[in-house]
Amino acid sequence: MSAPRDDRTQSHAGDGASRGRTEPRLGWLEGVRFRDPARKPGRAEKFPMAVWALAAAVLLVLATFLFRQPLADWLWPETRAQTLREQAAQALAAGRLSAEDGSGARELYEAALALDPDRNEAREGLMQVAAAALRQTRAAIADHRYADAHDALKLARALSAPRAETDAAAALLRRQEAEHAGIDGLLARAAAARSQGHLDDGPDAALPLYQRILALQPSRTEALEGREDALADLLQRANAALDGGKPEEAAALIARAREYDPGHVDLPAAQARLARAIESVRQRADRDLRNGKIDAALTGYRELLRIDAADAAAQAGVERSGHAYLERAERRAADFRFAEAEKDLRAARDALSDPAVRDAARRIDRARKAHSRTAPAMPAAERGRRVRALLAETDRAAARGDWLTPPGDSAYDKLRAAQALAPADPAVRRAAARALPEVRRCYEDELRGNRLRRAQACLEAWQQLQPSDRAVRGARTRLAQRWLAVGNERLGAGEIAFAEAAVVEARALDAHAPGLDEFAERVKTAANADR
Template sequence: MSPRRDDDTPRHGGQGADIRARPRIEPRQGWLDGIRFRDPPRTVDSAGLPPVFWWVLAAFLVLALAIFQFRQPLADWLWPETRAQVLREQAALALSKGHLSAADGSGARELYEAAVALDPDRNEAREGLMRVADAALRQAGAAIAQHRYPDAHQAMQLARDLSAPRAQTEAMAALLQQREAEHAGVDQLLANALAAHRTGRLDDGADSALPLYQRVLALQPARTEALEGREDALTDLLQQLQPLLAKGELAKAARIVEQARDYDAGHVGLPEARARIASAVEQRRQRADRDLRNGRLDAAFAGYRLLLDIDPEDAAAMAGIERTGNAYADRAERRASDFRFAEAEADLRSARAAMPDSGKVRDAEQHVERARRMKIRAPTMSAGERKNQVGKLLAEAERSAGRGDWLTPPGDSAYDKLRAAQALAPTDPAVKRAAARALPAVRRCYEDELRGNRLRRTQACLEAWQQLAPNDRDARGARTRLAQRWIAVGTERLGAGELVFAQQALSEARALDPNTAGLDEFATRVRTASAADR
């Protein structure tokens, strides 16, 4: 059995103490021992913050500034109903200050009407307009008490415009009439009217007979001297008709009849006077129709314009103006085809005067421009060269159509190639056949884009349609449909507070068809909203 060994007994005999005392020797790697690797120093600014912090801070400040600067448009876009709410609040404030109406749109009436235009489905703004009407009646009463009769009349008119209760408005009007009569000196007004009547000054200023009689009757409706004096003055006025009609001054004669009607619609001499004017108007219309049939366009246009001056609602005269405008446009095209450009331009000016913003006039303008380009090119190209160029353009149009490139890319589309061929040879049968083949695709383009409410692209398709088939009646109907779509989309966007888009939509619709249904109503809403936005 081996003897027990203590822990401090050397395990290797006498060499154990030497091993423990000897220092540790690390392995060496030669020249690599001299290399020291250190982390790159981190750049720290004077505040001890990394650069990225300042970039983030700058971006945040720019964003905050942009949000502050455009806070109202952003709010209108994100919450469109807030614009109408703001208008209602502004209107309530104006009402509380007694600022009921103002031409600059800052009055309570205009602000409430703008709120109705933006959000017609809510009743708060309409109720506000009723409160404005009540306030107008109160203002009228205060003005009467202070002898401010013009202000009282203005307040009364506002109350009537806003449909204030009839019983209240009639009572206030009677009070105003009574106080004005007491204040005005009715007897002196009547004496002045009689004096003017005796000198033959019937209706040539505020101090002439008929206006003075009218002032007396406004204050005292039952005043016998004024009633009899007005009747006699109107009889004298209507006696001027015969010499005016004999001289052919139909417009002046018609104005006299309208003046008499304005003073007393029940005057005994009016029925006969109207019959004489109607007979003269019909004779003038027949003469204008004859002038138009015989190609005397200037005389026809002047005749129809005279009839419209007499009665702006004369439907037959308006139709005559339109027919004359079409005749001017057709004659401009014929003259341009004969390279008589000065005469064609004169006809275009007359057509524009007759039918502003007409698609027919725009078609004629394009025809004249094509003829002018063809005239410029004609001396530089022989008949054979022109035929070859037309054939090349038609072939390129076929290739573009085969790829489906009807309208794009610009300059290389089938439509552009066909248009170039039409400019060179508008009467060439091959060009006409190519245009006829392209027309269905362009019409499909119009329908597809309109269905998707892509109105700008729809308009491009419509322009191509009109170029390929200038006399296509369906194209004119398509103009009206596109105008109505602009109105529909504009109305929707106006309700969402997008006033700028609504203004653009109104402009586009008016340019396409100024007589389309709903345009006037849409224009009124846009105008009302625009006035409040100033």
């Protein structure tokens, strides 16, 4: 039996040999037409898109690199304080403890503390700076660099280094300096200066020389006795000045004596005489101010301030004098005596830095312009109609809440125009009295809502309506303190520019607002470190 044949193979071979290759057929699928697949873009077409994407990425990376610090300060304000602490640590390690340009360890730690007062790292850093300053003091003494030693010791004391260590370093410094100074020669020069009457008129006068000796040798008997006698001579001159009615000169001499030796035996009696003379000047100035003698009162208060620039009562007297000038200027302007009003305004400007002067000047200028627009010979009936029309416009502007703006159409402008026409008119006075409570309410509402700019506008209207209202000063202080509170919050968030603006606003409102000087110093420290 023969093996089975593969007919397909043979037939295929035979057919290929006899008729050529026969392709397979798809049957009914051959009638179906499919779409061509989407053609992929070539490299030439993809290239522009890739270039733009790459360029955008490069720009993004470059911008991030260039603005990395501002972005970090904005997103994470605490990183600025951390950076300052790191820079301070580097300055400390390099021995650069303090520098006027703000790059010293002390200044950098203080800037970090101003930005973030709740963290202790900066305080600990300042303690390390104090310890390093003590080490520099001792090293400078050993090298006979006494000026450097004094500077380093001063820094250590400023940063509250341990008292025992600073005192020991100071004693060592005095001993070393005394060995190089020639004490006997200094004593002879001091005695000669006293005999010639040169007590305190230069570095080679008796008292400065004795003080120099005692700084080197505090227990040197000849220097102690010589200083005692020279101070007695100085206080005799002070008594002579008091006898001559010159308390300012006497005060300067007594102050110098107190600086040299606050325990001198003749000092209490001289101070008591000076106090009586000062009180006499104060009482006379107060009396002059009560009697309307503003010029004489201001002269007295300024004399007191030359004696003691920190005399709070004298400072208050100068302010009262300035406000008395302002009140008189406005009264004179209301009576159309503008030349005299301007004179008082100039005097007030010399006495005050208060924004009230600027406000009063605007009010007087408005009154002058309103008066100039009024015909000098306006009949009484026409004047009355004009006043009534202005008061009606005042009421309409007040109903809209337009107390100060827009200029010329505000309630205040209309009321002032009416006051310029008829300052003594009962209806005008009643309108001013009605406006005042509304303006006060405006101030309180805006302040409660922390809308400080609008509160400031309401306060200005209040002050313009009643410049002599004593409550205005308290309101100015409250608004100044609110500016400081908001500024402190923004400073903690790293917004130094806003904090600087808050200092300006607060100082314009009340230059003596509690906490203003301390906050201003913190802002200054932070700003210097940020530059």
